[in-house]
Amino acid sequence: MSNFAEYGLPTNVSEWIFVSDLYGKYGFPEHRGSFSRIVKDFNWRRPEWENIKWRKRQGKGGGFEYHYSLLPSWATAAWLKEQVKASKMEEPEKETRREELWEGYDRLPEKRKQVAQERLSALLAVEAMIKAGREVDFAYRMIAKERKASVSTIYKWRAKVRGVRRDDWLVHLVDQRTGGNYPPAEHGDEAWEVFKADYFRLERPSAESCYRRLQRAGAEKGWKIPCLKTFKTRCSSFLRLDI
Numbered sequence: 001m002s003n004f005a006e007y008g009l010p011t012n013v014s015e016w017i018f019v020s021d022l023y024g025k026y027g028f029p030e031h032r033g034s035f036s037r038i039v040k041d042f043n044w045r046r047p048e049w050e051n052i053k054w055r056k057r058q059g060k061g062g063g064f065e066y067h068y069s070l071l072p073s074w075a076t077a078a079w080l081k082e083q084v085k086a087s088k089m090e091e092p093e094k095e096t097r098r099e100e101l102w103e104g105y106d107r108l109p110e111k112r113k114q115v116a117q118e119r120l121s122a123l124l125a126v127e128a129m130i131k132a133g134r135e136v137d138f139a140y141r142m143i144a145k146e147r148k149a150s151v152s153t154i155y156k157w158r159a160k161v162r163g164v165r166r167d168d169w170l171v172h173l174v175d176q177r178t179g180g181n182y183p184p185a186e187h188g189d190e191a192w193e194v195f196k197a198d199y200f201r202l203e204r205p206s207a208e209s210c211y212r213r214l215q216r217a218g219a220e221k222g223w224k225i226p227c228l229k230t231f232k233t234r235c236s237s238f239l240r241l242d243i
Helices: 032-041 073-106 110-131 136-146 151-160 166-172 188-199 207-221 228-235
Strands: 016-018 054-056 064-067
Touching: 073 166, 073 228, 110 136, 110 151, 110 166, 136 151, 188 207, 188 228, 207 228
Parallel strands: none
Antiparallel strands: 016 064, 054 064
């Protein structure tokens, strides 16, 4: 497959495109039937390419997703330009989300952390085999056998981190089925009361300055407090509008 870096595409952009997002764009026809003929003519859904260059979409509605490397050169250029622009607009929000995920991960029980670390180790082992020249399917089969997991399970783990920057893979591999979402931060309610009292003063201080004061106070008391975005979200339901 093509390397994102050679196109200047950020690593946080997904490699996969939902089929309906191609209708009438990048030079493709608007109608499903016409697009389906292109897929058939160019044999995009070859069995050996499943989960490599095409895959079934997970979730409600189903359908198919295609890897961007299948696009003709003229369509690839237009798609990449659009993705880079969208990615830059989303960077601040995604950075906040990264902080929240890592804060949540730090609060997890060691058992759940270990499960995520084992999954990460398996994916890195697959990549190492592929880089060493092994066929993709062979690498997945070998690691699945070694880790006593099914091949489809390893593919599902890989799907969880597609489009995710490498140093964030670990937090995205946490098993959410064995205990729900991340646990709340310790002292979150106490910290919220302190932040709220400071933020809603008549002087109308900024959320950032209130958070810095809270961090200093929390450090003295040994608190583990949520990120600034959490407090801003809670404040948004009150009257102050300058968040």
